[in-house]
Amino acid sequence: MSNILVYALHYDGAINKNSLGAVSEGAKLAAELGGEAHALLLGENVPQDVAASLGRYGAKKVLIAEGPEGLAQPLVDAMAKAITDGGYKYALFGGGLLGFEIGAGLAARLGAGVAMEVTAVRAEGGELVAERPILGDSAISEIKYRSPVGIIIGRLNAFEAKDTGGADAPVEQLSFELSAHSTQATMVTRGEQRGADVDIEGADILVAGGRGLGKAEGFELCEQLAAAFGGNSAVAATRAVVDAGWYPYAAQIGQTGKTVAPKLYLAAGISGAIQHKVGMQSSENIVAINKDANAPIFEFSDLGVVGDLNKILPKLTEAVKAKKGS
Numbered sequence: 001m002s003n004i005l006v007y008a009l010h011y012d013g014a015i016n017k018n019s020l021g022a023v024s025e026g027a028k029l030a031a032e033l034g035g036e037a038h039a040l041l042l043g044e045n046v047p048q049d050v051a052a053s054l055g056r057y058g059a060k061k062v063l064i065a066e067g068p069e070g071l072a073q074p075l076v077d078a079m080a081k082a083i084t085d086g087g088y089k090y091a092l093f094g095g096g097l098l099g100f101e102i103g104a105g106l107a108a109r110l111g112a113g114v115a116m117e118v119t120a121v122r123a124e125g126g127e128l129v130a131e132r133p134i135l136g137d138s139a140i141s142e143i144k145y146r147s148p149v150g151i152i153i154g155r156l157n158a159f160e161a162k163d164t165g166g167a168d169a170p171v172e173q174l175s176f177e178l179s180a181h182s183t184q185a186t187m188v189t190r191g192e193q194r195g196a197d198v199d200i201e202g203a204d205i206l207v208a209g210g211r212g213l214g215k216a217e218g219f220e221l222c223e224q225l226a227a228a229f230g231g232n233s234a235v236a237a238t239r240a241v242v243d244a245g246w247y248p249y250a251a252q253i254g255q256t257g258k259t260v261a262p263k264l265y266l267a268a269g270i271s272g273a274i275q276h277k278v279g280m281q282s283s284e285n286i287v288a289i290n291k292d293a294n295a296p297i298f299e300f301s302d303l304g305v306v307g308d309l310n311k312i313l314p315k316l317t318e319a320v321k322a323k324k325g326s
C-alpha cells in the first residue's frame with residue numbers, strides 16, 4: 001500500500017489555498033494507489049480544529065509537529081522523521097519557494113528522487129508519474145521514481161482544492177528532533193508584498209502588466225494608470241512577471257492564478273498565452289497594447305494598440321487625468 005504525505009502550510013490560523021490543493025490532489029492519487037493521504041503541519045500552537053479540517057480535503061490523518069513555522073530546515077527534519085516512521089512512498093508539496101526549499105532538502109536527506117514545478121500527476125501501474133513542463137513550457141517531461149521515496153513539488157496552485165464536506169481527520173502529534181543547523185535561523189518578520197492586499201477579483205478596471213514591461217519598476221506605469229482611473233481600479237499581472245518576482249502572486253491572472261471579469265481589462269506587454277487567457281477572457285472589454293502586431297492577445301481583444309507601452313501608457317495616463325480633470 002502506497003501512502004502519500006502532504007505538507008500543508010499553516011499561517012495565522014488558516015491553511016493556504018495552494019496547500020489545500022495539494023491535500024486534495026494527494027487524496028485523489030492515494031485512492032488510485034489504494035492507499036491514504038496524510039497531511040503534516042508544522043508550527044507553534046497549530047489549532048487542532050484547523051488541522052482536523054483537512055479531512056474535508058481528503059486527508060485521512062493529520063500530523064502536527066511542534067516547531068518554528070515558515071522555515072525550511074525544521075520542516076525537513078519533521079517531514080524526514082514522519083516519512084521514515086510512517087513508511088510513506090511519496091511526499092507531495094503544493095509548491096512555492098518554501099516547498100522548493102523543503103523538497104530539495106528532503107530529497108538530499110532521504111536520498112529520494114524529486115520532481116519540481118509539477119503541473120499534473122497520475123497513477124500508473126501502482127506508481128505515480130509526475131508531469132513537468134520543460135523548454136519554456138513548450139514540452140512536457142514525465143518523471144517516474146526509482147528511489148524508495150518520491151518527492152513531488154507542484155507548481156504554485158497547479159492542484160485544485162476540493163472541499164468534499166467530509167468528516168474531520170484524526171490529529172496526531174509528531175515528535176521529532178531539530179538538527180543543530182535547523183536552529184540557526186529564526187523568523188524575524190513576516191509580511192505581504194506590495195499589492196498583495198489588492199482585491200483584483202472585485203475590481204471594475206484592471207491594468208495588467210506582462211514581461212513587456214521590461215523590469216519590476218515597469219509596473220509603476222500600470223500603477224500610475226490605475227491611479228488615474230481611480231475608483232475601483234487595480235493592477236494585475238501575468239505569471240511570467242510573478243515568477244520573475246516583479247509583482248506579487250496575489251495579482252496573477254490565469255490558470256494558476258485568479259479568474260476575473262472586470263468592465264475593462266487593459267493588457268500591457270502581455271502576449272496572450274492560453275493559460276493567461278482563461279483567467280481574463282470573460283472581461284467585458286479587453287484592450288491590448290503590444291509592440292508585436294502578431295501577438296496572440298490581439299485575437300481576443302476588443303481594441304488592439306500596436307506600439308511601445310513605454311510611450312503609450314504615460315500618454316494614456318495623462319489623457320485619463322485630463323478627461324477626469326484631475
Ligand SMILES: Cc1cc2nc3c(=O)[nH]c(=O)nc-3n(C[C@H](O)[C@H](O)[C@H](O)COP(=O)(O)OP(=O)(O)OC[C@H]3O[C@@H](n4cnc5c(N)ncnc54)[C@H](O)[C@@H]3O)c2cc1C
Binds near residue numbers: 210256275292307
Ligand atoms: C501549467 C501552466 C500554468 C500557467 N499559468 C499561468 C497563469 O496562471 N497566468 C499566466 O499569465 N501565465 C501562466 N502560464 C504561463 C504562460 O504560458 C505564459 O508563459 C505567460 O502568460 C507569458 O507571460 P507574458 O505575456 O507576461 O510574457 P511573454 O509571453 O514573454 O509576452 C511579453 C509580450 O510583451 C510584448 N512586448 C515586449 N516589449 C514591449 C513593449 N515595449 N511594448 C509593448 N509590448 C511589448 C511582446 O511582444 C510579448 O508579446 C502558465 C503556464 C503553464 C505551463
